Amino acid sequence: MGQHIISRMKILSLLSLFFITSGATADNVDQSSIKAAVDQAIQPLIKQYTIPGMAIAVTVDGKSYFYNYGVASKETQQRITNKTLFEIGSFSKTLTATLVSYAQVNGNLSLSDSASKYFPSLRGSSFDDISLLDLGTHTAGGLPLQVPDNITDTDQLMNYFKQWKPVHAAGTYRKYSNLSIGMLGMIAAKSMNMSFEDALQKTLFPQLGMRHSYITVPRDQMQDYAQGYTAKDVPVRVTPAVLASEAYGVKSDTTDLIRFINANMQMVQLDGKLQRAITDTHTGYFKTGEFTQDLIWEQYTYPVGLKRLLAGNAATFVYDGSQATRLNPPLQPQKEVLINKTGSTNGFSAYAAFVPAKKIGIVILANKAYPVEQRVTAAYQILEQLSIPAGSKK
Template identity: 50%
Template sequence: MFITNRIAAPLALAAVTTCLSSIAVFAAEPPAAIAAAVDAAFGPLLEQHGVPGIAVAVSVDGQQYFFNYGVAAKDTGAPVTENTLFELGSVSKTFTATLGAYADALDRLALDDHPSKYLPELDGAAIDKASLLHLATYTAGGLPLQFTDGAGGMESYFQQWTADATPGEQRRYSNPSIGLFGHLTALALNDDFAHLMETEMFPQLGLEDSYIKVPEAAMARYAWGYNKDGKPTRVNPGWLAAEAYGVKSSTVDMMRFVEANIAPDTLAPLVQRAVEGTHIGYFRAGEMVQGLGWEQYPFPVSLERLLAGNSSDMAMKPNPAEALVPPAAPEGPALFNKTGSTNGFGAYVAFVPDRKIGVVMLANKNFPIPARITATHAVLEQLAEAVD
């Protein structure tokens, strides 16, 4: 593993005008072209979007490089490092999907099961017409992006919810949808979701520094996020938060996760099946194919197509869904990606298994998704050249 720390000037001022390189080399510096591409793509984002800190990791044919900019907390000026913990936001959904696929590999659930099999209170409710697959792919029939106000608790919400589409007809990106999928997965495995993730899924994936609840011993490395007013903030959990947006991790651990997805044959057989299960495409929606957690595009992919597939229209509005029959992994090279945000953090992960390249970007501000994707796309193009 090649580790390069690039630490930007402290944000005592409102913005960073120059990214200073303070490099601690453990093995070898990254290739100059890759370092230049990462610096050019991500370095300016701190000033342009008022981001206190960004951690970037790239993987090229099994070699990993880490680039760190800015600070993890503005009050202390503590620099971002590859071990700084960030909130992943909706990138967490890829872990929820992997746990669900793992439960499937264990024969503890099936994706064509319905919610009431694991939560009998939902028998006869509109949500029970959807399958677990519909919940995991946001095609259950119109569940909203966030939980709407309601009394009586989470189960009551789903009992009272009414559909506005037949399951499978539309993709409507939704925290309640995949959140319920994660909750039902935990019920199928007879355990608490957070406990399963921290004691079963993370270790099986080789992750050593990822959490639902950050332990006290790691709190000093937990970055502060900053909201649109520049105030420090951290995630405020709500219903099914752990399942939908609750993971905190570092670029070191997230690169381990990317490497597990690039080469799942390095994992234990059941975990390999689980990871490979998240690479199967189930529905086409607009410019992308929706799998379990990950969203897919043929590679190479244009920036315009990647932006369209991650647009606000895709996140905020219902989109027609076309079922892939049969569901299948991509026939050729494919890019898998997922964005994530909380009030104070922004994340983006993208990788191409066939080319053995990947990028992780974690930031302690929720800055615009198009800027994250544009920067990552530029770096991926350079990585693809490096492996040609």
């Protein structure tokens, strides 16, 4: 972590302000000290990668703290706020997973169902032997990362699925895929007799209390939508595409997303069925080389070292895939874990992580593409400082 790590004395000084006994509470957190810790991790990233704007939300024992840097647009110089909308990329998949789990709790579907059950045109195809759980854990057998460029509508997608042949037996190999979760999102919405966009925007988001999150940003909210920038500083925003909504299409702000993280730690008052659905997404189904695969979420036994966290979030793990060992029975939701998810579009970068046992979590959003390794490292530095009891030594 090099020069970006605060000295041991400074860490212990900050921690003495954060904690009493063995856990953080909202009442004894010194907000200026949290800001100093966040600044230490985030400001070097902004400088190194010339990031126009970043928004960070930290939660400690159910109380949220917000830190905003820079501008939403280099052209307008509009400042980043808690309400600035960012594309969250594949972090969207965790919301799709929550919708799927909610549909299951309500009896609309079962994760044990075959994928072809919901699409008559796919009966007799490979999807007879692929379950919804396989789709939600990237273990369908080797679906590609991206939808092929020549597929521009649902009919073409269904034809592709009908002809597709798995490389691996379902439930034996994890290969990260937008098609996998995209198909699952389609099935969830279909089981609820709604479009996917309506299922998220009219059902899930309102019940979660996420009041400023969208698939399609309304015209009267466009002033809050940040301009994204590629790694080479070219202005860009995500464009509509097949399965984009289901796999990487959410635009949201730190206020809504840290609420979602708090809901994942059972620190938000929600309808009982919805809370059960959220908690169920933390069930561990497969063991991979680096982490336990939940329903989209990725889970590490806590405490976890930075080296392992980086390995689990490495590009090679995404593009190459890995063997997956089914957990039988599945691992019930755990407290002593770190659960995380990255998200990227061509012009935006996101990362979220939380530790239920410590009641701490973080969301990091930026309106520029920059490496996953750097955002994971920054989040790790901040969470480590929030998690160590006063007086402990590293």
